[in-house]
Amino acid sequence: MIVVAGGSGLLGRLVVSDLAARGERVRVLVRDAGRARSVLGDDVEVVAGDVRSRDGLDELVDGARAVVSAVHGFLGGRGAGPVQVDERGNASLVDAATAAGADVVLVSVLGASPDSPLELFRAKAHAEQHLRRSATPWTIVRPPAYLETWLAILTKTAGTSGRPLIFGRGDSPIRFVSAGDVASVVSRAATDATLRGQVLEVAGEPLTMTDLARALQDARGWHGPPRHLPRTVLRTLAIAARPICPAFARQNHTALAMDTGQLTIDIQAANTLGLPARTLSDVIARFVAS
Numbered sequence: 001m002i003v004v005a006g007g008s009g010l011l012g013r014l015v016v017s018d019l020a021a022r023g024e025r026v027r028v029l030v031r032d033a034g035r036a037r038s039v040l041g042d043d044v045e046v047v048a049g050d051v052r053s054r055d056g057l058d059e060l061v062d063g064a065r066a067v068v069s070a071v072h073g074f075l076g077g078r079g080a081g082p083v084q085v086d087e088r089g090n091a092s093l094v095d096a097a098t099a100a101g102a103d104v105v106l107v108s109v110l111g112a113s114p115d116s117p118l119e120l121f122r123a124k125a126h127a128e129q130h131l132r133r134s135a136t137p138w139t140i141v142r143p144p145a146y147l148e149t150w151l152a153i154l155t156k157t158a159g160t161s162g163r164p165l166i167f168g169r170g171d172s173p174i175r176f177v178s179a180g181d182v183a184s185v186v187s188r189a190a191t192d193a194t195l196r197g198q199v200l201e202v203a204g205e206p207l208t209m210t211d212l213a214r215a216l217q218d219a220r221g222w223h224g225p226p227r228h229l230p231r232t233v234l235r236t237l238a239i240a241a242r243p244i245c246p247a248f249a250r251q252n253h254t255a256l257a258m259d260t261g262q263l264t265i266d267i268q269a270a271n272t273l274g275l276p277a278r279t280l281s282d283v284i285a286r287f288v289a290s
């Protein structure tokens with residue numbers, strides 16, 4: 001049996017369905033079990049748990065031969081941000097998996113580093129370190145931004161205007177990948193013990209946010225140039241919102257880092273597994289159809 005923490009999320013759901021297609025028994029661990037059941041149906045075992053608390057985690061991963069972490073606290077406020085979820089929560093999950101004798105597949109992020117200016121990237125790097133120091137066999141997967149996540153954001157910001165809002169200038173190349181391709185890597189890592197001790201980087205395709213917004217507009221039949229939120233506004237919100245709404249500040253800080261090329265220029269990555277890369281048009285066609 002394989003435990004997928006975060007199995008009701010965008011990536012997690014795809015991992016669960018890939019694993020089920022491989023004939024694996026899956027247990028999904030999330031905070032909101034009701035929502036997970038409505039997303040996943042009745043054929044998947046769902047248990048309610050919170051990686052932020054070690055209490056009860058041992059029981060929830062008991063019997064697993066592998067534990068996948070597809071959780072994050074990027075959108076969470078105080079008490080549920082990257083430090084609590086991605087760093088400490090993952091550490092608790094790793095400790096519980098170690099006690100259960102299960103391997104761990106950690107979904108990190110491309111560019112994770114203890115020196116990153118971004119809280120999420122530091123928290124992921126600390127989780128990676130904790131996992132590497134543990135006694136449990138591990139695989140780390142480092143993906144860049146998911147196309148589906150950003151298509152959803154651009155769709156939401158377009159509202160009824162048909163003109164998505166781009167955070168910044170939108171002209172820096174950013175690495176994007178389909179969450180479906182990442183799920184293929186994660187589910188393979190969960191079932192293939194020869195991948196232990198490896199960091200699997202998923203390079204993705206460099207695209208600008210403007211390319212993505214225009215491709216979405218073409219597919220939807222939307223007209224008019226995308227709108228822009230200036231970098232100065234992102235910079236101001238990243239600082240001013242920090243004491244009141246840390247999650248909103250974090251989103252602005254990350255958007256600014258993406259727009260200024262901070263996240264991509266220096267990151268060297270290889271498609272370690274030679275992915276079956278889904279093209280942008282495939283992903284957009286599926287996204288629009290759903």
Ligand SMILES: NC(=O)c1ccc[n+]([C@@H]2O[C@H](COP(=O)([O-])OP(=O)(O)OC[C@H]3O[C@@H](n4cnc5c(N)ncnc54)[C@H](OP(=O)(O)O)[C@@H]3O)[C@@H](O)[C@H]2O)c1
Nearest residue numbers: 006008009010011030031032050051070071072145146149
């Ligand atoms: N989206 C991207 O562009 C991107 C890029 C690179 C890497 N990643 C990584 O890929 C993974 C999946 O991301 P995603 O965008 O697919 O996530 P998502 O759709 O936001 O889903 C997050 C999942 O984690 C669960 N979760 C959150 N906090 C939890 C907690 N404290 N305890 C237990 N479960 C918790 C959520 O369910 P509940 O709310 O019910 O708990 C949900 O199932 C994450 O590790 C993320 O850092 C994402």
